Amino acid sequence: MDKLFxxxxxxxxxxxxxxxxxxxxxxxxxxxxDNTIKLPLPGGPDERAITTAFPQKGALILQxxxxxxxxxxxxxxxRSVFTPNDQFYVRWHWAGIPNEIDVKSFRLxxxxxxxxTVSLSLDEVLPLPxxxxxxxxxxxxxxxxYFEPRVSGAQWSHGAxxxxxxxxxxxxxxLDRAGVKAGAVQVRFSGMDxxxxxxxxxLMKSLAIDxxxxxxxxxxxxxxxxxxxxxxxxxxxxxxxxxxxxYWVKMLNYIEVLDQPDTNYWMKTAYTIPDTPHASxxxxxxxxxxxxxxxxxxxxxxxxxxxxxxxxxxxxMLARGIAFxxxxxxxxVDFSSNGGKSWQQAQLGKDEGKxxxxxxxxxxxxxxxxxxxxxxxTSSSGEAQPDTPNWNPSGFMRNVIEQMPVVAV
Amino acid sequence: xxxxxxSVALVTVSVLVPAxxxxxQKITLKSVSVDLPFGDRMFPDGPGADAVNSNCLACHSxxxxxxxxxxxxxxxxxxxxxxxxxxxxxxxxxxxxxxVDYLAGLRH
Numbered sequence: 329m330d331k332l333f334x335x336x337x338x339x340x341x342x343x344x345x346x347x348x349x350x351x352x353x354x355x356x357x358x359x360x361x362d363n364t365i366k367l368p369l370p371g372g373p374d375e376r377a378i379t380t381a382f383p384q385k386g387a388l389i390l391q392x393x394x395x396x397x398x399x400x401x402x403x404x405x406x407r408s409v410f411t412p413n414d415q416f417y418v419r420w421h422w423a424g425i426p427n428e429i430d431v432k433s434f435r436l437x438x439x440x441x442x443x444x445t446v447s448l449s450l451d452e453v454l455p456l457p458x459x460x461x462x463x464x465x466x467x468x469x470x471x472x473x474y475f476e477p478r479v480s481g482a483q484w485s486h487g488a489x490x491x492x493x494x495x496x497x498x499x500x501x502x503l504d505r506a507g508v509k510a511g512a513v514q515v516r517f518s519g520m521d522x523x524x525x526x527x528x529x530x531l532m533k534s535l536a537i538d539x540x541x542x543x544x545x546x547x548x549x550x551x552x553x554x555x556x557x558x559x560x561x562x563x564x565x566x567x568x569x570x571x572x573x574x575y576w577v578k579m580l581n582y583i584e585v586l587d588q589p590d591t592n593y594w595m596k597t598a599y600t601i602p603d604t605p606h607a608s609x610x611x612x613x614x615x616x617x618x619x620x621x622x623x624x625x626x627x628x629x630x631x632x633x634x635x636x637x638x639x640x641x642x643x644x645m646l647a648r649g650i651a652f653x654x655x656x657x658x659x660x661v662d663f664s665s666n667g668g669k670s671w672q673q674a675q676l677g678k679d680e681g682k683x684x685x686x687x688x689x690x691x692x693x694x695x696x697x698x699x700x701x702x703x704x705x706t707s708s709s710g711e712a713q714p715d716t717p718n719w720n721p722s723g724f725m726r727n728v729i730e731q732m733p734v735v736a737v
Numbered sequence: 738x739x740x741x742x743x744s745v746a747l748v749t750v751s752v753l754v755p756a757x758x759x760x761x762q763k764i765t766l767k768s769v770s771v772d773l774p775f776g777d778r779m780f781p782d783g784p785g786a787d788a789v790n791s792n793c794l795a796c797h798s799x800x801x802x803x804x805x806x807x808x809x810x811x812x813x814x815x816x817x818x819x820x821x822x823x824x825x826x827x828x829x830x831x832x833x834x835x836x837v838d839y840l841a842g843l844r845h
Binding site for chain 2: 369383393428454473523527
């Protein structure tokens with residue numbers, strides 16, 4: 329079979345037959361058949377429940393029930409370049425999540441250093457000029473569970489990410505309705521979620537004014553053509569293409585233009601990274617300068633094989649997966665079946681835009697014995713995934729070339 | 738075989754479904770009302786479990802805490818102090834040691 333780059337019918341405009349190799353059919357990944365999954369986190373605990381208990385959501389890896397942390401299983405990324413809404417990962421900081429949203433009474437308020445405060449209903453937002461782009465939403469701490477030494481926080485495997493086609497309006501359009509005054513330096517965003525304890529710091533995130541007005545930052549009211557699941561931020565979510573998800577404020581209802589830099593907890597203290605190459609420091613190191621986390625970096629994954637799989641030796645098979653450039657596109661993806669001793673260029677799937685996942689595939693013939701499969705993305709700006717892991721105390725920005733040990737018999 | 742059948746099904750369906758429109762999409766939004774699971778799992782019994790249950794579960798369920806790797810006592814103290822000072826959890830300072838000891842004992 330040459331069935332490659334699987335694309336669900338609702339998202340495909342045509343079938344694509346790339347590649348020429350006859351692929352050895354792999355056994356389907358079976359994690360969803362059970363109600364638990366093992367994540368190969370070094371030292372454990374490695375077992376997680378698979379849950380279907382959350383509204384508008386299918387099977388996801390349960391990392392925390394309240395406030396929810398739900399992870400997308402890797403095989404979901406094998407099925408299509410866009411992550412289905414019902415298996416798109418979920419991450420909330422505070423448990424005060426409104427469980428009812430009335431589309432008639434919802435208002436988005438733009439205030440602060442503006443000519444006039446505006447309060448927009450959804451009926452006023454939807455007719456504004458529409459834009460659409462494909463973009464990856466990835467948690468700053470995606471893959472934190474693989475940091476060694478281990479660090480505290482949500483012990484994610486690689487599924488605190490997803491790729492969707494976002495439809496909405498440019499943030500600039502909305503800011504222009506209020507009229508940004510001269511001297512504005514940042515724009516601060518907050519949503520309808522609240523901490524249980526009223527004294528706890530409200531989740532607020534800020535972008536520099538020029539970034540906020542770059543016409544790519546947007547307010548999405550649809551994801552993959554449908555309204556957002558409540559747990560992904562219905563009815564409006566900030567989309568910051570190429571930047572980590574901490575900025576993608578969910579249930580967005582307040583936009584405040586600031587004439588001073590934002591020093592709130594979520595900008596100044598939380599979500600900061602060492603101001604070093606790869607945001608990396610030595611375990612135990614202190615006294616380094618920090619900056620707010622910002623743009624994403626290249627990553628790539630094999631999605632049709634999992635750690636420990638038994639492959640058929642001597643039979644050509646197809647490896648495939650996804651890659652992304654971070655804040656720019658994918659220039660190339662290279663594959664290694666010998667632990668990085670040699671690399672060969674993989675074939676890339678359709679370009680859905682520079683902020684999207686890019687599918688890749690590579691046909692190879694496993695030699696007998698144990699081997700390590702690896703895949704490496706190089707971005708359009710020439711940045712390649714490093715071969716040594718970064719480390720920082722928050723477990724942010726992992727993008728090392730991942731290693732997948734398998735055995736061919 | 739299953740995959741083969743699926744592939745055939747995909748071909749069939751994709752012939753029937755028109756190409757995704759690139760023109761402006763008409764999106765309508767519908768009000769949503771959902772129930773979110775609470776997560777009523779308690780921390781396992783042991784010295785200090787009462788203090789952990791009564792101080793921690795108001796803001797978050799137990800699962801993520803129980804899935805932490807083996808962290809040192811100093812790391813757990815940092816976590817508890819973050820809850821207390823940054824996130825304003827009303828933890829009696831006299832109970833901090835009890836909570837830290839319990840958490841540091843989870844993986845040992």
